[in-house]
Amino acid sequence: MDNSLINFKVEPPRFNKPISFLVVDDDLRARESLVTLLQRQWADITEAEDGEVAISLIQQRQFNIVILDLNMPKKSGDQVLAFIKDKKIKTTVIVLSGEASINKVTEAVRLGAYDIFRKPYSFDELEHSIHNALVKLRIEEEKAQIQNRLAHSEQLHRYMVDNSPDLIYLLNLAGEFTFVNDSVTKLLGYEKSDLLGKHYSEFIAIEDRLKAEYLFNERRRENRSNRTIELRLKCNPSADPSKPFEVSTRPIELNSMGIYAVDSKDSKKSVYQGTYGVARDISSRKKAEKLITYQAYHDLLTNLPNRAMLLDRLDLAIKQSERTGETLIVMFLDLDRFKLVNDSFGHVVGDQLLVEVAERLKTEIREGDTLARLGGDEFMLLLPQPTSKEQAESVAQKLIASLQQPFFLKSKEVYINVSIGISVFPGDSTDINTLIKNADMAMYEVKSAGKNGYTFYNDKLEHAAAEKISIESGLRNALKNDEFEIYYQPQIDIKSRQIVGVEALLRWNHPTLGLRSPSYFIEQAEESRIIEQLSEWVLRRVAIDLFSDRHFLESEIKVSINLSATDVRQKEFPENLVSFTEDFGIDPQRLEIEITENMFMSDIQSCIHKLQVLSNRGISIAIDDFGTGYSSLNYLRELPVHTVKIDYSFISEIEFSQKGAALVAAIVGMAQGLGINIIAEGVENVHQSDYLESLGCHTMQGFLFGRPVSVGEFRTAVANQHESLSSLPNT
Ligand code: C2E
Ligand code: MG
Ligand code: MG
Numbered sequence: 001m002d003n004s005l006i007n008f009k010v011e012p013p014r015f016n017k018p019i020s021f022l023v024v025d026d027d028l029r030a031r032e033s034l035v036t037l038l039q040r041q042w043a044d045i046t047e048a049e050d051g052e053v054a055i056s057l058i059q060q061r062q063f064n065i066v067i068l069d070l071n072m073p074k075k076s077g078d079q080v081l082a083f084i085k086d087k088k089i090k091t092t093v094i095v096l097s098g099e100a101s102i103n104k105v106t107e108a109v110r111l112g113a114y115d116i117f118r119k120p121y122s123f124d125e126l127e128h129s130i131h132n133a134l135v136k137l138r139i140e141e142e143k144a145q146i147q148n149r150l151a152h153s154e155q156l157h158r159y160m161v162d163n164s165p166d167l168i169y170l171l172n173l174a175g176e177f178t179f180v181n182d183s184v185t186k187l188l189g190y191e192k193s194d195l196l197g198k199h200y201s202e203f204i205a206i207e208d209r210l211k212a213e214y215l216f217n218e219r220r221r222e223n224r225s226n227r228t229i230e231l232r233l234k235c236n237p238s239a240d241p242s243k244p245f246e247v248s249t250r251p252i253e254l255n256s257m258g259i260y261a262v263d264s265k266d267s268k269k270s271v272y273q274g275t276y277g278v279a280r281d282i283s284s285r286k287k288a289e290k291l292i293t294y295q296a297y298h299d300l301l302t303n304l305p306n307r308a309m310l311l312d313r314l315d316l317a318i319k320q321s322e323r324t325g326e327t328l329i330v331m332f333l334d335l336d337r338f339k340l341v342n343d344s345f346g347h348v349v350g351d352q353l354l355v356e357v358a359e360r361l362k363t364e365i366r367e368g369d370t371l372a373r374l375g376g377d378e379f380m381l382l383l384p385q386p387t388s389k390e391q392a393e394s395v396a397q398k399l400i401a402s403l404q405q406p407f408f409l410k411s412k413e414v415y416i417n418v419s420i421g422i423s424v425f426p427g428d429s430t431d432i433n434t435l436i437k438n439a440d441m442a443m444y445e446v447k448s449a450g451k452n453g454y455t456f457y458n459d460k461l462e463h464a465a466a467e468k469i470s471i472e473s474g475l476r477n478a479l480k481n482d483e484f485e486i487y488y489q490p491q492i493d494i495k496s497r498q499i500v501g502v503e504a505l506l507r508w509n510h511p512t513l514g515l516r517s518p519s520y521f522i523e524q525a526e527e528s529r530i531i532e533q534l535s536e537w538v539l540r541r542v543a544i545d546l547f548s549d550r551h552f553l554e555s556e557i558k559v560s561i562n563l564s565a566t567d568v569r570q571k572e573f574p575e576n577l578v579s580f581t582e583d584f585g586i587d588p589q590r591l592e593i594e595i596t597e598n599m600f601m602s603d604i605q606s607c608i609h610k611l612q613v614l615s616n617r618g619i620s621i622a623i624d625d626f627g628t629g630y631s632s633l634n635y636l637r638e639l640p641v642h643t644v645k646i647d648y649s650f651i652s653e654i655e656f657s658q659k660g661a662a663l664v665a666a667i668v669g670m671a672q673g674l675g676i677n678i679i680a681e682g683v684e685n686v687h688q689s690d691y692l693e694s695l696g697c698h699t700m701q702g703f704l705f706g707r708p709v710s711v712g713e714f715r716t717a718v719a720n721q722h723e724s725l726s727s728l729p730n731t
Pocket of ligand 3: 647648
């Protein structure tokens with residue numbers, strides 16, 4: 001960069017500089033008297049006695065005023081004048097001449113004399129002429145300074161214009177470029193000459209031409225305020241040899257201002273001359289804006305549209321369907337057990353699973369459909385094209401099937417299912433939020449019916465949802481108001497007919513609905529995590545009910561407590577349970593916990609560890625509802641399991657199907673082979689008990705031996721057994 005331009009200075013005016021005189025005359029007296037007179041005002045006065053001396057002095061230094069005699073020896077005044085003229089020496093010459101012939105005068109003027117006086121002359125007149133010459137000199141000097149400054153200023157402005165990163169341009173009346181700065185090459189790949197004389201519209205992207213035309217016309221209509229709009233300019237296609245046929249554009253912010261001149265006929269009017277303006281490259285800003293918009297409308301993990309985009313599209317689709325009268329479908333998808341994957345394998349694997357789920361789901365949908373991720377493991381699908389319920393069903397089936405295959409994450413095999421709720425416009429609702437809410441509600445219905453499936457919204461769900469909400473709020477009060485009770489169901493040894501165990505079963509003494517069994521409320525308790533307080537309450541209640549009873553303590557009856565997955569998943573679960581037995585002085589050998597198979601699904605390792613802690617302390621572990629859940633027999637080898645409880649559904653099959661009976665026999669045989677205790681649940685008749693006994697399953701629980709009873713009734717039964725070892729509870 002040329003710094004001299006930036007640091008340039010304008011010379012200060014030189015009016016105060018002493019004026020220098022050269023007095024040339026061969027007549028000594030005349031010369032001296034003139035010098036004396038001049039010295040009254042000016043100090044810098046030099047004398048020369050002939051033309052030759054004068055020329056040599058003039059060559060050495062500059063004189064402002066030369067007072068010159070014409071008739072002199074060696075070199076004449078004319079010769080001195082000619083020399084000054086020839087050498088373009090800047091000085092003012094006043095001639096003093098003995099002759100006044102017109103020829104002499106015109107010759108002197110031709111040679112550049114400023115003024116001529118005929119000897120003898122009046123000094124006053126000479127002085128006057130000197131003053132005039134000095135004024136002229138000053139004016140000339142000022143003019144030179146101004147010109148100097150202008151030249152610098154012009155240079156500076158040109159420098160600024162050419163070095164501006166912005167494209168600066170001038171258009172004439174016809175809209176043709178009359179000036180562009182150097183930036184045009186960097187910005188658009190054109191040379192300046194490519195633009196000059198061409199109409200601006202040739203360089204504006206076709207889509208933006210009308211916009212530009214409007215802007216420039218507005219300038220023409222004397223709108224002096226400057227205005228800025230965003231446009232795309234065409235880049236020189238030959239500037240990028242890699243893309244010879246591609247006309248790329250560059251987004252710019254175009255500022256334009258009309259140029260006006262005063263009308264020569266009417267000074268009050270101004271005439272449009274053209275347009276001046278600046279075009280600023282806004283590519284990086286546009287890129288940033290694009291990114292921000294993308295982020296605002298996409299889920300950054302899966303790159304799917306997010307809730308905002310889905311709402312936009314749904315709103316549009318609804319408006320369209322309102323016009324055409326066609327159906328549209330909204331699906332709410334929620335992954336089953338995703339939390340478990342996240343908890344067991346960590347968030348990185350969880351995130352990877354979500355990405356892969358999104359990929360699989362995407363392959364099942366059509367181009368116009370919108371699949372969005374709402375957050376967590378929730379997705380939403382909008383099918384905007386005219387869609388029948390049957391088509392929606394087949395899409396849902398495809399989505400479910402696509403997730404059925406295992407995912408391989410960090411060399412682990414992960415299975416995941418999805419629950420899908422479907423709502424239909426306009427059948428279920430015409431309101432955007434209600435449509436989503438209905439699909440959500442239907443999805444929850446799938447979840448509570450055992451997950452992995454789809455269902456359409458219907459009015460009954462509304463009722464069920466309302467009931468769920470009232471159950472949840474009821475549960476919170478129930479704990480405070482002491483509305484829970486434990487019922488005790490005995491487990492009998494078929495040979496001795498004695499009570500060997502008892503299962504504690506929770507009941508809710510609902511203020512308006514009466515006694516409710518866990519199927520009514522346990523799911524809500526788990527979802528709202530009230531279950532954690534509830535389980536603690538159950539343990540305390542059982543401790544108080546049974547472990548303070550003399551007969552119970554003296555017996556060897558084991559008590560079984562049901563725990564939910566939420567309890568077992570708590571980090572401190574085994575330690576808390578152990579310290580509970582210590583606090584209440586409960587012999588751990590008398591305690592069994594019942595858990596279901598599904599708890600081991602993903603976090604089997606941590607389950608093994610936790611149950612081992614309990615088992616080491618003497619607490620027994622029973623697998624409840626055996627055969628109805630996960631049913632991978634592997635875990636029976638790995639887990640410290642003491643008891644399996646054959647589910648009621650198998651027992652009830654014994655009399656009705658050979659297969660059912662064979663299945664029970666297989667379960668019993670397997671447990672015996674592994675040295676695990678078996679309890680048959682839900683034994684209702686002698687036929688069942690006989691069959692079980694024949695298989696070698698001796699411990700049974702069911703209505704045949706006793707229904708779940710209140711603590712009082714159970715204590716009586718225990719007392720009776722104590723009194724007479726042969727008596728059975730009579731309930
Ligand atoms: P479960 O652990 O399998 O309990 C056995 C269920 O079978 C009990 O239902 C019991 O009343 C019922 N039952 C017993 N004998 C017969 C019979 O001969 N025939 C028929 N049809 N049913 C019989 P209940 O009390 O309604 O409990 C249902 C489930 O709720 C329990 O199934 C258990 O999983 C859960 N549950 C009960 N109490 C608690 C608790 O304190 N905490 C937790 N987390 N869950 C509990
Ligand atoms: Mg149970
Ligand atoms: Mg059971």
